[in-house]
Amino acid sequence: MALDMDWKEIADLNKDPGLNDAQAIMDWASRSGLKLGLASSFSAEDTSLIHLLHSAIEKNPEAAGRLHVFYLETGRLHEETLQTLEECRKRYPGVEFRGFFPDRERVEALIRNKGLFSFYDSIDNRKECCFVRKVEPLNRALNELDGWITGLRQSQSVTRANLPAFQLDTDHGGILKLNPLTSWEESDVYSFIEENDVPLNALHRQGFPSIGCAPCTRAIQEGEDIRAGRWWWENPEHKECGLHAGGAR
Ligand code: SF4
Numbered sequence: 001m002a003l004d005m006d007w008k009e010i011a012d013l014n015k016d017p018g019l020n021d022a023q024a025i026m027d028w029a030s031r032s033g034l035k036l037g038l039a040s041s042f043s044a045e046d047t048s049l050i051h052l053l054h055s056a057i058e059k060n061p062e063a064a065g066r067l068h069v070f071y072l073e074t075g076r077l078h079e080e081t082l083q084t085l086e087e088c089r090k091r092y093p094g095v096e097f098r099g100f101f102p103d104r105e106r107v108e109a110l111i112r113n114k115g116l117f118s119f120y121d122s123i124d125n126r127k128e129c130c131f132v133r134k135v136e137p138l139n140r141a142l143n144e145l146d147g148w149i150t151g152l153r154q155s156q157s158v159t160r161a162n163l164p165a166f167q168l169d170t171d172h173g174g175i176l177k178l179n180p181l182t183s184w185e186e187s188d189v190y191s192f193i194e195e196n197d198v199p200l201n202a203l204h205r206q207g208f209p210s211i212g213c214a215p216c217t218r219a220i221q222e223g224e225d226i227r228a229g230r231w232w233w234e235n236p237e238h239k240e241c242g243l244h245a246g247g248a249r
Contacts, residue, residue: 022180030056030063034146045151074133076213100137147176
């Protein structure tokens with residue numbers, strides 16, 4: 001659903017000194033009147049955001065009908081991720097969690113034609129699997145929304161170095177994209193989780209900095225880049241799955 005906002009209004013939001021912290025941005029979202037979905041992979045960033053969303057809804061209960069959490073049930077998620085989802089469901093009553101599954105016929109055709117691990121064979125095959133299991137369901141999830149909320153941070157990768165808190169997302173029809181944690185460092189995320197008793201995906205304790213599909217995500221060694229565990233067989237510049245492409249300002 002296209003947003004009734006232009007580039008200048010988005011730029012003004014990024015300059016607003018009252019919107020320079022994550023809770024303030026989430027509170028703004030709850031008052032905005034917009035239908036917004038928080039895209040969650042149940043990483044530390046995302047469970048922190050769910051905590052912030054829950055606080056915003058507690059302050060402004062009428063926002064509960066417009067704000068929700070959604071996740072992409074790719075069929076290849078870790079057990080630990082699904083357990084974190086259930087933990088969040090219990091910890092944050094009043095927050096709705098919506099799962100989006102891939103199109104059954106597309107998954108069946110992909111597996112029939114290329115097998116279960118085609119993504120290791122080429123970048124094109126990997127992007128095809130990400131399209132079927134993530135991008136198409138994401139497009140469906142966003143179709144009904146005025147915007148989405150993500151846990152992206154500038155320090156996560158070279159491709160995110162200039163990420164603002166508010167963006168107009170032209171890749172998804174000109175909707176709003178909110179990145180409340182953009183200026184947080186990894187240490188800020190873990191301090192927040194500790195201070196607020198936020199559910200933490202057990203994979204993080206096993207050395208996974210990034211949460212994704214089980215066959216495509218691994219733990220990293222000390223000193224490795226935090227995105228090194230994602231699609232580790234590819235070069236860094238290819239390491240986006242199409243969920244966060246470049247068409248946003
Ligand atoms: S991350 Fe891997 S398993 Fe998941 S959708 Fe992409 S290629 Fe497929």
